[in-house]
Amino acid sequence: MMNTFIDFMEKRFIxxxxxxxxxxxxxxxxxxSMALLGVIMVGSIFTVIAxxxxEPYQNFLTSTQLGTLLNYVPDFTIDLLA
Known part of the structure; x- marks a missing residue:
């Protein structure tokens, strides 16, 4: 049974x-798409981090203005590609 399936795949599908x-x-x-994959991954990682x-983490990002800096990376990678 499996051999017939493999033969079919080799003859017709491949x-x-x-x-x-x-x-x-x-x-x-x-x-x-493969060339842009690295840029998309970097932007995605910073989006997740930001x-x-x-709540304590978000308060820290807001009070230190680090959230603004973290949001620049997706702005210049993912948003620029869109």
């Missing part, structure tokens, strides 16, 4: 998947 993956337009979108919802 050639179609290879043709799709060789499409130059899809390659360019994929390469561009928005951690623990």
């Amino acid at each position: 050639p179609v998947a290879n043709k799709i993956s060789e499409n130059r337009y899809l390659k360019s979108v994929s390469t561009g 928005s951690f919802s623990w």
